[in-house]
Amino acid sequence: MVTEALAARLAAAPDLWVAGRCAASDPNLPDVVRGVRPDIITIEVEPLGPALGEVIRGLVAVRPEAQVVVLSADHDVTDAVEAARAGACAWVPKEQGAAELESVLRGVRLGCSWFPADMLGEILRELRADVSRALEHHDPLAVLSSRERDVLLSIMDGKRGPQIAADLMISTDTVRTHIRNIFAKLDVHSRLEAVRVARSAGLRIREAGL
Secondary structure: OOHHHHHHHHHHOOOOOOOOOOOOOOOOHHHHHHHHOOOEEEEEOOOOHHHHHHHHHHHHHHOOOOEEEEEEOOOOHHHHHHHHHHOEEEEEEHHHHHHHHHHHHHHHHOOOOEOOHHHHHHHHHHHHHHHHHHHHHOOHHHHOOHHHHHHHHHHHOOOOHHHHHHHHOOOHHHHHHHHHHHHHHHOOOOHHHHHHHHHHOOOOHHHHOO
């Protein structure tokens, strides 16, 4: 679906309003979301590549109230699992067309989620496995993504935002988002508390080769 045509179609719907548009790979995407404050964010997966989960987590952190709907020509269930883990509530194949997307958006607005039937079983199995692993190991750090763990290790090494961004080749805004997520997931309010939890859980700087 072409972005402009899709936006025009959705804007014509009497109960939907297109608040803004931005390329999925645009580094200013978080700022756009902050500015327009959407209830639903639709995002194309293909331009994001391996950064899919990171971008979705960033959007959820910037606008927790918004529901994230992924549009994709990608039928790789691994990507759908990563999107669900990151907080996406729907995954819509592009070949379904605008009418089907409108139905999904209306459902999402009412609190529903939607994933293709042929993906849903694997997604649920993986999410249940995540919960089981966390309960089995009683690891407070199990809730962190691999990138959040990298940021936490950098914090433990005394690094600040700009240096972490340079080391991990991400933006300082993304670093701030990861730090907010770390604080929320670990239920802490400062770097010092986060480091204390990490050390108590056995995390060591050498895990990242630092």
